[in-house]
Amino acid sequence: MNWHAVRAIYGFEMARFWRTSMQSILAPVISTSLYFVVFGAAIGSRVSAVDGVPYGLFIVPGLMMLALLTQSISNASFGIYFPRFAGTIYEILSAPISPLEVVLGYVGAAASKSILIGLIILATSALFVPLHIEHPFWMVVFLLLTAITFSLFGFVIGLWADGFEKLQLVPLLIVTPLTFLGGSFYAIDMLPPFWRAVSLFNPVVYLISAFRWSFFGKADVSLGVSVAMIGLFLAVCLGLVTYIFRTGYRLKS
Amino acid sequence: MQPIIEIENLSKTYASGLAALSEVSLTIRRGEIFALLGPNGAGKSTLINIVCGIVTPSSGRVRANGHDILSDYRAARGAIGLVPQELTTDAFETVWDTVSFTRGLFGLRKDPAHIERVLRDLSLWEKRDSRIMTLSGGMKRRVLIAKALSHEPQILFLDEPTAGVDVALRQDMWRLVRRLREQGVTVILTTHYIEEAEEMADRVGVIRGGRIILVEEKAELMRKLGRKQLTLQLPAPVEVLPDSLAGFGLELASGGQELVYTYDTKGERTGITGLLTALSAAGIRFSDLNTSQSSLEDIFVDLVKERA
Ligand SMILES: Nc1ncnc2c1ncn2[C@@H]1O[C@H](COP(=O)(O)OP(=O)(O)OP(=O)(O)O)[C@@H](O)[C@H]1O
Numbered sequence: 201m202n203w204h205a206v207r208a209i210y211g212f213e214m215a216r217f218w219r220t221s222m223q224s225i226l227a228p229v230i231s232t233s234l235y236f237v238v239f240g241a242a243i244g245s246r247v248s249a250v251d252g253v254p255y256g257l258f259i260v261p262g263l264m265m266l267a268l269l270t271q272s273i274s275n276a277s278f279g280i281y282f283p284r285f286a287g288t289i290y291e292i293l294s295a296p297i298s299p300l301e302v303v304l305g306y307v308g309a310a311a312s313k314s315i316l317i318g319l320i321i322l323a324t325s326a327l328f329v330p331l332h333i334e335h336p337f338w339m340v341v342f343l344l345l346t347a348i349t350f351s352l353f354g355f356v357i358g359l360w361a362d363g364f365e366k367l368q369l370v371p372l373l374i375v376t377p378l379t380f381l382g383g384s385f386y387a388i389d390m391l392p393p394f395w396r397a398v399s400l401f402n403p404v405v406y407l408i409s410a411f412r413w414s415f416f417g418k419a420d421v422s423l424g425v426s427v428a429m430i431g432l433f434l435a436v437c438l439g440l441v442t443y444i445f446r447t448g449y450r451l452k453s
Numbered sequence: 454m455q456p457i458i459e460i461e462n463l464s465k466t467y468a469s470g471l472a473a474l475s476e477v478s479l480t481i482r483r484g485e486i487f488a489l490l491g492p493n494g495a496g497k498s499t500l501i502n503i504v505c506g507i508v509t510p511s512s513g514r515v516r517a518n519g520h521d522i523l524s525d526y527r528a529a530r531g532a533i534g535l536v537p538q539e540l541t542t543d544a545f546e547t548v549w550d551t552v553s554f555t556r557g558l559f560g561l562r563k564d565p566a567h568i569e570r571v572l573r574d575l576s577l578w579e580k581r582d583s584r585i586m587t588l589s590g591g592m593k594r595r596v597l598i599a600k601a602l603s604h605e606p607q608i609l610f611l612d613e614p615t616a617g618v619d620v621a622l623r624q625d626m627w628r629l630v631r632r633l634r635e636q637g638v639t640v641i642l643t644t645h646y647i648e649e650a651e652e653m654a655d656r657v658g659v660i661r662g663g664r665i666i667l668v669e670e671k672a673e674l675m676r677k678l679g680r681k682q683l684t685l686q687l688p689a690p691v692e693v694l695p696d697s698l699a700g701f702g703l704e705l706a707s708g709g710q711e712l713v714y715t716y717d718t719k720g721e722r723t724g725i726t727g728l729l730t731a732l733s734a735a736g737i738r739f740s741d742l743n744t745s746q747s748s749l750e751d752i753f754v755d756l757v758k759e760r761a
């Protein structure tokens with residue numbers, strides 16, 4: 201293993217994060233606060249507790265997931281797309297690095313960033329609601345798994361995209377709607393039966409459900425199904441990345 | 454001694470169907486400076502990019518420092534430093550960081566002393582904390598060279614190092630290349646300019662339309678370049694030349710119908726007058742005559758033409 205290379209890529213990507221730390225840290229703090237003001241205080245005061253959990257508290261896992269998903273995808277896709285776009289990818293291609301090491305560096309950094317942001321959101325939430333986490337170990341596990349899975353997914357998008365529009369397209373058209381409709385702000389059984397059935401086709405439902413379980417000990421869908429779905433998605437992303445490197449798709453002519 | 458780069462029957466056809474390289478075979482000797490000369494689109498960058506791992510070969514074999522570039526890519530690439538043709542650099546990073554980054558990519562532990570040496574050699578030391586985007590084009594090129602040298606490669610590829618570079622930087626560059634050679638580094642550079650190859654290289658290869666059409670020692674090449682041939686058509690075939698013509702190095706061709714004299718246009722005298730005098734003294738007549746440049750000269754005239 202070329203650990204020096206992994207560390208170099210990881211360090212390079214993290215340096216970019218710290219360089220823009222104002223916006224990378226401040227933005228989630230502000231938006232989380234806004235969510236709490238709007239959903240927690242304004243709407244939450246009219247919504248009764250969900251499953252015995254006060255509404256303001258109920259939305260915390262969903263907010264974290266929302267940020268985790270969008271940040272993982274945008275960090276990872278931008279991280280690999282930019283060198284392709286600028287041409288500096290030649291350095292990665294001509295260095296003695298295996299695909300695995302490239303992925304570890306880029307995806308590791310993207311996941312680290314989104315986990316950091318997730319934790320910042322958690323800390324910000326603590327200012328608004330009394331936090332209690334039922335299964336902290338599992339919370340961390342789901343946090344890690346989600347960040348890694350969606351960073352891998354973002355990495356695939358960054359390799360596939362051949363323009364900035366495409367880079368924005370998938371997050372905008374697919375991920376954001378799925379996340380909002382995935383139960384960030386409501387429990388699935390608050391929906392009418394038809395939409396409840398439709399929701400079960402949304403992979404994000406399983407993520408949020410499992411994550412919420414780690415906070416409150418209650419889930420929309422069974423935990424086993426959630427874990428299986430996350431595992432499946434992780435496997436698909438890994439398969440895609442492997443395929444891309446094996447064929448040199450969009451990397452080498 | 455084992456060659457440092459061995460290329461065998463290398464071909465590359467891009468996805469567009471364009472055959473950029475056709476059955477290229479080339480051997481680079483350890484420690485030499487090799488100039489690859491050719492017009493735009495000849496396949497110079499394609500060749501370099503394949504050796505460095507940026508472009509996938511369609512067929513053929515390449516070994517760098519004894520290691521196959523595909524099956525043993527770590528060892529092969531580890532020995533190679535590349536300065537690409539395009540000025541592709543990071544923008545927001547500092548000079549120091551970007552050069553250290555490359556060293557890390559090549560799997561080497563940090564060595565600030567080495568990085569400092571490289572930056573000083575390239576007159577970049579004062580700029581070490583500047584962001585790359587604030588540098589001029591020439592400075593950026595120096596940064597690319599510093600990156601390529603950051604991991605102490607045994608082989609250095611310079612893809613058109615002097616394109617868009619002023620005289621001072623060009624001379625710095627040549628000094629650097631000579632110093633690297635003294636340290637035993639093999640340098641392969643591409644250029645459009647014969648003069649540049651003449652100035653720097655130990656050997657010269659000419660590539661054109663994806664084929665290597667010539668590889669020659671520079672000294673030999675320069676000697677051949679100045680030569681012309683005078684062909685005399687004889688009315689009757691001659692079997693043996695008289696002794697009085699022995700000193701001219703004449704050759705008989707076309708079954709004795711032609712007499713070929715090779716002379717040096719760059720020499721003090723061509724010897725043509727003496728030859729004609731000697732011929733008439735020997736009673737050999739000729740019905741026609743013509744002169745021609747060596748095929749090499751043609752190649753270079755074409756190169757120069759395409760450049761213009
Ligand atoms: N990625 C690519 N896809 C398709 N064709 C390509 C690609 N890269 C290069 N070519 C073509 O391959 C041929 C050789 O290009 P190459 O860049 O190797 O030439 P070169 O000798 O380096 O030229 P120059 O002196 O202009 O740098 C050209 O016809 C070029 O258009």
Ligand SMILES: [Mg+2]
Nearest residue numbers: 497498499538
């Ligand atoms: Mg080129």
